[in-house]
Amino acid sequence: MKQILLSLATLFFSCCSSDNEVKAEGPANTGKTLVVYYSYTGNCREIVNTLTGQIEADVLEIRPAEKGLRYEANNYALGTQLLNTIKANPNDAGSYPPIDPVTTSLNDYKNIIIVTPLWWSQMAAIMQTYLFQSASQMSEKHVGIIVSSHSSGISGVVADAKRLLPDVTWMGDALWIKASNHGNRASLIESWLKTQNFSDEDTSADKMYITVGEQTQSVTLVDNDAVQILIAKLQQGDVTMTLNSSGGFEIWGALGFSLPTSNQQMTAQPGDVILYNGSNICLFYGSNSWSYTRLGHIDGLSESQLRTFLKAGQNDIKVTLSLTKPTGIRNMASTPSTKGENVYYSLNGQKVTNPTHGIYIVNGKKIVL
Ligand SMILES: Cc1cc2nc3c(=O)[nH]c(=O)nc-3n(C[C@H](O)[C@H](O)[C@H](O)COP(=O)(O)O)c2cc1C
Incomplete structure (x- = not known):
């Protein structure tokens, strides 16, 4: 029995130490992270690919419900119109362009990184829709933001994020990746991650x-x-x-x-x-x-x-x-019920054939029946 527990413990600690090695390379990121992005011309998608090469995260892409629109056509006429509609009535759900339904629940995530393009010095309208819709789910999260623009500064995008997500904990300053820096994004992201305050709460929540x-x-x-x-x-x-x-x-x-x-x-x-x-x-x-x-x-x-x-x-x-x-x-x-399929041991290592109430060790873990 001791041998079984010892090998389980060895397995457990060897898993943990390799996990720690990965974390040591990146930020203190033990809480689970979701990267949410929108990309019209592909730059934000490339940023997300680079980012997820550096941290462990799930990825959610926000897509407009209406396909094939050209936001930049006629001197950015449609992009401008979408932003002006939001600006005129930011508290009205009808002001935001529809997006494909999102089924990803934020319940499992402690950290969320938003990657968004800048449009006319504001947050791209499609990403604004998602943040407007999910603000209440985000209220207890640590949120970081990366903005991609051609050359304009990102203070307007940060202001949009703060308006849309008034109750989140911001991880730190936003990262701006402009076109002339897009090729250096790996090192920019790496340095930025070190400045961000990830929630390190264990996601094996109560x-x-x-x-x-x-x-x-x-x-x-x-x-x-x-x-x-x-x-x-x-x-x-x-x-x-x-x-x-x-x-x-x-x-x-x-x-x-x-x-x-x-x-x-x-x-x-x-x-x-x-x-x-x-x-x-x-x-x-x-x-x-x-x-x-x-x-x-x-x-x-x-x-x-x-x-x-x-x-x-x-x-x-x-x-x-x-x-x-x-x-x-x-x-x-x-x-399937674990009872009956697993071998139960008492805390002093005795095999228990008919466990009732109490604390047992199953698969190397303490469980309470
Ligand atoms: C509708 C629209 C408006 C934009 N407005 C600006 C702008 O005001 N300043 C700027 O530097 N870039 C602007 N851009 C360029 C994008 O911010 C930039 O290309 C960004 O990298 C796009 O990200 P994406 O490829 O993920 O869509 C605009 C792009 C679009 C489509």
């Missing part, structure tokens, strides 16, 4: 479990005061409450205690777990815009699976929150 009837789902919690207090409360024992359907988009009701609020206007999405008015919990299977405090997001269920899980449309629904996954409860997601 989890809790929600049980409705016979089914339990994990929830990835955000990090705020409300969640810290909620975790402390759940450490004392599970919390059960009765929730009711409302508005065709949520089940909600009293938690039975209050949590500190940090309300922000947001559009709650299917799966979101939200604190409303400090003492109510809302579990969303649809979406709604309101001033809420986010608590977390139910992992891995589609909208229709959420409707089933949350008993959408029903009332008097018994819901239990817990920090450990109750035994004998089925998870809706198709991931």
Whole structure:
């Protein structure tokens, strides 16, 4: 047994040390990073390719819904018109040119780097649409920005970013890559990354479990005061409450205690777990815009699976929150139950054939049943 644990430990530490070697070359970037870009003529795409050669990141491309438009034709007439429409009414969603739907959720990311072209000294209109639409999801992120222009300075683009994302933590100064520097972008990006304050929070965020009837789902919690207090409360024992359907988009009701609020206007999405008015919990299977405090997001269920899980449309629904996954409860997601497929060991290394409640070692990791 000791040998098994020793080899697991060796494997674990050898994985970690190679991981550390990669990180030592780049910035302190242990939180997960998403690079979001728009590119009309390809320069920003090249910048993204160079950037992702230097850091570990996922990439999201924003695309206009209308294809084949020529923003630069007739002395940049269309590009100018799109920007003027936004400028005239920046708070109106209808002012922003439509983009292809984005399905990437920002929940998993701590760091976001925006790579955008400059248009008429402002942020390209297509990228503005994305930031306008995703501002509430970005509110707890560390955000960096890289701007590509022919030659104009980027202060107007930075101002657009700050207007569109008022609640983010900026990683540092924006990086400007003008046409004459495009060929040097690798070294510019490398130096810039060293100045940026990435969130190094571990993305293996805290989890809790929600049980409705016979089914339990994990929830990835955000990090705020409300969640810290909620975790402390759940450490004392599970919390059960009765929730009711409302508005065709949520089940909600009293938690039975209050949590500190940090309300922000947001559009709650299917799966979101939200604190409303400090003492109510809302579990969303649809979406709604309101001033809420986010608590977390139910992992891995589609909208229709959420409707089933949350008993959408029903009332008097018994819901239990817990920090450990109750035994004998089925998870809706198709991931096979680990119980029964793995070998369980007690903390003193004894194999356990029928694990019940307690702490066990499975695949070298401590788990709680
Ligand atoms: C509609 C439009 C307006 C632009 N306005 C400016 C400008 O005012 N100043 C400037 O230096 N470059 C301007 N550019 C050039 C782009 O900022 C530059 O070529 C950038 O690298 C394009 O990035 P992309 O290839 O990823 O689309 C403009 C480009 C377009 C399409």
